[in-house]
Amino acid sequence: MLLRCHRNKLSVWAVLCILVLLCWLYIFPVYRLPSDKEIVDEVLRQGHVWQKNRTGIDVFRKLLTDCCDPKRMFAVTKQNSPMGKILWYDGEFYHSHTVNNETYSLFVQDTPLQLPLKRCAVVGNGGVLKQSGCGKDIDQADFVMRCNLPPLTKEYTEDVGSRTHLVTANPSIIEKRFQNLLWSRKPFVESMKAYGSSYVYMPAFSMKPGTDPSLRAYYTLSDTSSNLTMLFANPEFLRTVGKFWKGHGIHAKRLSTGLFLVSLALGLCDEVTAYGFWPFSLSLDEQPVSHHYYDNVLPFSGFHAMPEEFIQLWQLHKSGTLRVRVGSCLAKGG
Numbered sequence: 458m459l460l461r462c463h464r465n466k467l468s469v470w471a472v473l474c475i476l477v478l479l480c481w482l483y484i485f486p487v488y489r490l491p492s493d494k495e496i497v498d499e500v501l502r503q504g505h506v507w508q509k510n511r512t513g514i515d516v517f518r519k520l521l522t523d524c525c526d527p528k529r530m531f532a533v534t535k536q537n538s539p540m541g542k543i544l545w546y547d548g549e550f551y552h553s554h555t556v557n558n559e560t561y562s563l564f565v566q567d568t569p570l571q572l573p574l575k576r577c578a579v580v581g582n583g584g585v586l587k588q589s590g591c592g593k594d595i596d597q598a599d600f601v602m603r604c605n606l607p608p609l610t611k612e613y614t615e616d617v618g619s620r621t622h623l624v625t626a627n628p629s630i631i632e633k634r635f636q637n638l639l640w641s642r643k644p645f646v647e648s649m650k651a652y653g654s655s656y657v658y659m660p661a662f663s664m665k666p667g668t669d670p671s672l673r674a675y676y677t678l679s680d681t682s683s684n685l686t687m688l689f690a691n692p693e694f695l696r697t698v699g700k701f702w703k704g705h706g707i708h709a710k711r712l713s714t715g716l717f718l719v720s721l722a723l724g725l726c727d728e729v730t731a732y733g734f735w736p737f738s739l740s741l742d743e744q745p746v747s748h749h750y751y752d753n754v755l756p757f758s759g760f761h762a763m764p765e766e767f768i769q770l771w772q773l774h775k776s777g778t779l780r781v782r783v784g785s786c787l788a789k790g791g
């Protein structure tokens with residue numbers, strides 16, 4: 458009896474140990490990331506060679522459609538989020554918003570884009586865009602996507618272009634840059650003019666504190682008859698895309714906005730070129746690179762896994778599914 462009891466206790470401990478180990482491996486998986494140097498060498502080896510791979514593009518779009526249905530799900534619409542629908546916040550545990558009279562009326566009827574989009578440019582904000590001369594290339598795309606309300610003033614046009622069709626806006630920017638829109642709304646309205654008549658894509662239902670600022674941004678735009686159209690990112694889409702990349706070996710707590718946008722573009726466009734994605738502090742010719750093309754403010758570390766994300770993008774580049782532009786667009790054949 459005593460012995461049996463002891464044995465039971467032992468096996469309970471063994472099971473507990475295994476559980477703890479599994480949890481540990483889930484949170485801190487055993488994997489080795491190539492060093493920055495190895496990645497740079499690899500990118501240099503590849504050079505400017507790039508060949509579009511129609512099969513690769515179709516295969517990847519099929520994968521994304523199967524997991525995440527970007528065409529139907531990327532934004533919150535009246536179609537996919539009817540009255541009473543529960544939207545689970547993707548950035549928090551156990552918080553949800555039930556679509557009600559008030560919020561339902563803010564949603565677009567259905568995906569408003571003319572699909573499929575042809576040539577898309579996704580512009581990350583990396584310092585690698587400085588002196589790149591990529592502005593012309595970017596502006597020639599049929600659909601230009603940008604991250605996080607980046608500055609587009611004259612001094613940057615040559616490197617980042619000036620046209621925008623979709624721009625993401627984090628609620629935290631509304632808070633930091635525009636006093637949460639609780640005071641004057643004019644600076645916001647004025648600065649948004651840089652994006653013409655594009656879509657503003659806001660993750661209004663990712664974090665609870667982000668909802669109110671997002672709704673205020675919506676009302677500010679609609680009250681001032683802005684030419685911009687607000688689209689709320691669908692938290693279900695953000696969650697499925699996150700899972701998709703987790704399955705491809707990205708271990709960040711949260712994907713970067715840039716990778717979300719590239720995923721969206723790969724799901725919606727015939728051809729995607731990514732600019733300004735280079736999460737390393739040295740360029741290919743070993744010059745220091747600032748964090749953004751407009752400043753050098755570093756993000757919280759550990760939140761995003763940028764080098765990991767870059768490796769994924771580079772795999773897609775090598776297979777001809779996506780084109781990643783690193784460095785100058787002026788170089789011959791670049």
Ligand SMILES: *[C@@H]1O[C@H](CO)[C@@H](O)[C@H](O)[C@H]1NC(C)=O
Binds near residue numbers: 513
């Ligand atoms: C094109 O894409 C397919 C599917 O991803 C892949 O199997 C194939 O190797 C790619 N072709 C080249 C030349 O990379």
Ligand SMILES: *[C@@H]1O[C@H](CO)[C@@H](O)[C@H](O)[C@H]1NC(C)=O
Binds near residue numbers: 558
């Ligand atoms: C929605 O609002 C309208 C008027 O504002 C009201 O008549 C209707 O009952 C409301 N519906 C629900 C489901 O609350």
Ligand SMILES: *[C@@H]1O[C@H](CO)[C@@H](O)[C@H](O)[C@H]1NC(C)=O
Binds near residue numbers: 650681683684
């Ligand atoms: C909206 O676009 C029209 C036509 O392009 C332009 O005349 C008008 O000034 C724009 N309105 C705002 C608020 O930017």
